[in-house]
Each structure stands twice: as structure tokens, then as C-alpha cells.
Amino acid sequence: MTPDEVSGNRSWPEGFAVLLADYERHLTAERDLSTHSVRAYIGDVADLLEHLIRLGHDDLEGLDIRGLRSWLAKQQSLGKSRSTMARRAAAARVFTSWAQRTGRISTDPGALLASPKAHKTLPGVLGQADTRTVLDAAAVAADDGSPVGLRDLAIMELLYATGIRVGELCALDVDDIDRSRRVVRVFGKGRKERSVPYGVPAAQAIERWLAEARPKLVREGSGPAAFLGARGGRIDQRTVRRMVHQRVAVVDTDLAPHGLRHTAATHLLEGGADLRSVQELLGHASLATTQIYTHVSTDRLRQAYQQAHPRA
Secondary structure (H helix, E strand, O other), X not given: OOHHHHHOOOOOOHHHHHHHHHHHHHHHHHOOOOHHHHHHHHHHHHHHHHHHHHOOOOOHHHOOHHHHHHHHHHHHHOOOOHHHHHHHHHHHHHHHHHHHHOOOOOOOHHHHOOOOOOOOOOOOOOOHHHHHHHHHHHHHHHHHOOHHHHHXXXXXXXXXXXXXXXXXXXXXXXXXXXXXXXEEXXXXXXXXXXXXXXXXXXXXXXXXXXXXXXXHHOOOOOOOEOXXXXXXXXXXXXXXXXXXHHHHHHHOOOOOHHHHHHHHHHHHHHOOOOHHHHHHHHOOOOHHHHOHHHHHHHHHHHHHHHHHOOOO
């Protein structure tokens, strides 16, 4: 639900519609969140305010910890997953903190709200042998020298080499790729900038794409985009996701671009990289987010132990 949709809903108090529109501007202009993140935050807060109305309140001062807990209880009764409930609890805490900080509410009930613990699931990853097979197949497909084939190879190599998000890749400009130092400048969530190194195979694929193939796709309006679509515009995330699914299918696996990010992180840890370095490379705000990959590595270590140790 967007602020515009809310304001068109006659059951909403006018103050709530204005409040949500102000919050949307804060998320967009001050926190510089992506459109997807803003939409998620606004949807969660709109649902919370709808619940507040059902409780008989027409202003934010009516929101207390009991209201927040009953809202989450309602989510549970509707069959929402624990991860969804944890996300909504986090969204509520961010919202009530902003509301108190800006004088829209006298106290911050969200500060008292505990977050349901989400079940951590191990991310899907490719083994190192399967990864080589996938990248080798992409290289073979690019042997015909077609611009799209060379582009796809460069994208696959870069995603695996750096672990960057697909949105970060699509936003890259040519000048963000330092080919002499083999470093890519990335703007992550909240427009936080970080520099991520990449290796020789990715460097070779990127060099061929930029020198041989990209000039063949450039059109008026292409701008500085590092990766272009078949028609010359900046490549979009849907195209990258579709391509990754197709390339990974050679090992009978269905893996999205985020799976290559998981794969890169796992292989770094398996190769001896420390957790803090992987956190920095991936652009995680919290080390806890990166720690899920230690579970993947531990699981594989356990499998190796059971196969190899005589008293396993």
C-alpha cells in the first residue's frame, strides 16, 4: 500500500495519510533507500496503522506496546512466516523511532518490542567444481564473439568474483570499474560506497566485454552504464536474473544471482578468509548477517569429517 493509495481510502483519518506520506519522503530523501525497500516499509507501516484504526484509534498517540504486540499476534493468526513477522517488527521499530524523534509521538513503544526470531535457512550455493563448470560453459558460449555472450560471461565472472548484488551490478558505470587495480566501486544499500577486488578471470572477461563487445551495443542514450541490454540501454535486473538461471542450469541446478553471492561468500570462507573481511566485501551492515555462511562451511566440514575420519 502506497501513501497515494492510503490517501484515497476514505476509512483513513487524514492525519494518518499525511503521516505515511511524510515517512515515505523520509525513507526516500533522507535514508536514500531503494524503491523496493521503501515499498516494503510503507506496506508494513500501513498495515500497522490499519490495525490501530481497528482498535479504535485515530491518531498515533494511541499506539502502545500492547497494540504492537496484538498486531504481530494478528500476523501469526493469518499464517505469516516467522521471517515475515520479524521483518514487520523491525519495520515497526524503525517507524516508531522516527515518529518520536520528529515529535509525532511522545514515547517510542517500538523500543519495547521484541522481534520474533526467524528460522535461519542455509542459502543455496554451488560447489567449487560446479562453479567452474558453469563459468567454463559461459566462456564456451562466448567463443562466438557475440556481444551478448561476452557480456554474459563478464557478468557471471564478476558476480562470482565479487559477491555483489544484482542491483549493484546493474547500477555500475564504466568508471566504477578500475581495470588497472582490478577493483570495482559499488554503491550498496543506503548508497554506502565500498570497493571490491576481483580476480584475473573476471578481469579478462570484463576487458573483452568493454573493449570488443560493449561498443557494438552502444546507442544514443546508453550513457555510462557498464553493462548494456541488447537494445543498448542499461541492463535491467530481470535480464540478469533470467540469464543466470539459464547459465546455472548446465549443472542441473536452479540458482538466482543472489545464489552466486552466497557461493562467493562460502568459497571465500572455505578458502580461509576471515569473517570481517567477507562482511566488508559483501557490504553487510551487521556481522550477524555474514555469519550464516559459517553454517554452510561448518555443514560441509561435518560432511568431510564423516566421510574421512575413521571414527566418525
